[in-house]
Amino acid sequence: MVQVVFLFDTEDYTSPVSDDAILRLAELLRSEGIRGSFNIVGELARMLKERGREDIVAALRHHEVNYHTYRHSWHPTIAEYSDDAVWERPYERYLDEESEGSAIVRHVFGVGELPAYVPPGNNISAQSLHAAAKLGMPVVAGSLFKETGGKAVWYCNALNLECNEYLDDLLLRDGIEEANRRMPKWRTWDRLILCCHPNMIPYEKFWDAVNMKGGNRVPWGEWKLAERRPDEAVERFYGDLLTLIRALKASGEFEFVTCREIWEAHDGASDRHLGRDALIGLLNGLDGSFFYGEDGGVSYSLADLFQAAVFYLNGGVGTYRAAHPIGPIHEPVGTNGRLKIDAAVLRQAAAALADAEIIPHRIPLGESSGGGSEGPVIGPGDFLRAAAQVLSGAASAAIEPGPQLPDTSDFYRFDDFRLAGTWIYADDFKDEWVTRRLRWQSWTIRGA
Numbered sequence: 001m002v003q004v005v006f007l008f009d010t011e012d013y014t015s016p017v018s019d020d021a022i023l024r025l026a027e028l029l030r031s032e033g034i035r036g037s038f039n040i041v042g043e044l045a046r047m048l049k050e051r052g053r054e055d056i057v058a059a060l061r062h063h064e065v066n067y068h069t070y071r072h073s074w075h076p077t078i079a080e081y082s083d084d085a086v087w088e089r090p091y092e093r094y095l096d097e098e099s100e101g102s103a104i105v106r107h108v109f110g111v112g113e114l115p116a117y118v119p120p121g122n123n124i125s126a127q128s129l130h131a132a133a134k135l136g137m138p139v140v141a142g143s144l145f146k147e148t149g150g151k152a153v154w155y156c157n158a159l160n161l162e163c164n165e166y167l168d169d170l171l172l173r174d175g176i177e178e179a180n181r182r183m184p185k186w187r188t189w190d191r192l193i194l195c196c197h198p199n200m201i202p203y204e205k206f207w208d209a210v211n212m213k214g215g216n217r218v219p220w221g222e223w224k225l226a227e228r229r230p231d232e233a234v235e236r237f238y239g240d241l242l243t244l245i246r247a248l249k250a251s252g253e254f255e256f257v258t259c260r261e262i263w264e265a266h267d268g269a270s271d272r273h274l275g276r277d278a279l280i281g282l283l284n285g286l287d288g289s290f291f292y293g294e295d296g297g298v299s300y301s302l303a304d305l306f307q308a309a310v311f312y313l314n315g316g317v318g319t320y321r322a323a324h325p326i327g328p329i330h331e332p333v334g335t336n337g338r339l340k341i342d343a344a345v346l347r348q349a350a351a352a353l354a355d356a357e358i359i360p361h362r363i364p365l366g367e368s369s370g371g372g373s374e375g376p377v378i379g380p381g382d383f384l385r386a387a388a389q390v391l392s393g394a395a396s397a398a399i400e401p402g403p404q405l406p407d408t409s410d411f412y413r414f415d416d417f418r419l420a421g422t423w424i425y426a427d428d429f430k431d432e433w434v435t436r437r438l439r440w441q442s443w444t445i446r447g448a
Helices: 016-031 042-050 054-060 088-109 126-134 167-174 176-186 207-212 231-251 259-265 276-287 302-313 343-352 380-391 434-444
Strands: 002-010 037-040 064-067 139-141 153-155 158-161 191-196 254-256 293-295 298-300 339-342 396-399
Touching: 002 016, 002 259, 016 054, 016 231, 037 042, 042 054, 042 088, 054 088, 064 088, 064 259, 088 126, 126 158, 126 434, 139 259, 153 434, 158 259, 167 176, 167 191, 167 231, 176 231, 231 254, 276 293, 276 302, 276 380, 298 302, 302 343, 302 380, 302 434, 339 343, 339 380, 343 380, 343 396, 380 396
Parallel strands: 002 037, 002 191, 002 254, 037 064, 139 158
Antiparallel strands: 153 158, 293 298, 339 396
16 A cells, blocks of 8 residues: 655745635545644744634644744745854754744644654755754655655654655646546555645745745735635645545555654654674675665664764673764765774774764874874774774774765765755855755665
């Protein structure tokens, strides 16, 4: 069975007309016995309360409520303020602001948890993804991974799901005929996430494109509204949506789920343990593919392997229990020549990393032979290759220059990915750090 999620980016806090679309979608799905996943912006939750829309709040109690940031596109956006050489500042700012925003959503809708975090557009950063997981939102829907065929991907300690189809385009632009044409392809996927922006049903353009494209174009609260769609186009959308839902139900090949149910099916909260021998086997396999590995049907990211190697090099007893590592936050730089590392020196370096949550981009090895304060410096990839030899019993490790970042070319082309110049970012957004840090977090990728 192909899992189907109806995912609604419920975001427009500028127009009561968009509110009505939320209500109609919630009631339509409920009438068909389907629980949708509504991703609520904190400011919208506040406005629904202020506008007295208890009907919408009550309607969404029958569905899953998730989180879609505090103020969505108001500048500086998450990616914009994350463009900072100092990792901690954006990380703490996200925790501070989004703790407040998510608390508003939980309070207004009376829910104790928000299973999923949905970034607005491609407004993401490494700090925000890690911090969202820390705030108790273990699923990221609408992540940067594309053309997955509905497969989930672990990245930045969250279960990432692709929004496979956008109903805004599929039904509003192309109609039910195009949806029917794509049905055979959907049947081959693991899951189908159908995303929709309720505000795009009554309006021709996005609310934030009108008010915030390139910068805050209006004072807060003095919102401009986009042109309305013709009533016949709106009614055709709802009719096509109902037809699509019934076609999916009638096929017998699709089941309707929520983000939380996907999380539970992946056993996301379960512990992962990695024994010493299994680690050595995975480390030795990195010569063939410098990427995540699997043992006994359980996946381990390069960051997991790094922390497990540190654990065992420090004489760890029992089996390593996987934690929540953060990938390198600066460009990893490895050795530029052949290097011999004494086992004791590598263990000394591991001792300095025993409590490190962030995978280091450079690792000093003792004192230099010339009497300086620092000896050779290796990268995290070099460390893994050396650890494979030392944990196997070698008195020293011989390493050659090798990769410091995973090879994701057959998985996801980070090299083609860049945030600046896309979406509605401010005109002065330079993207000096954000895109690169997302690439470096490929150390946290593992299969789901």
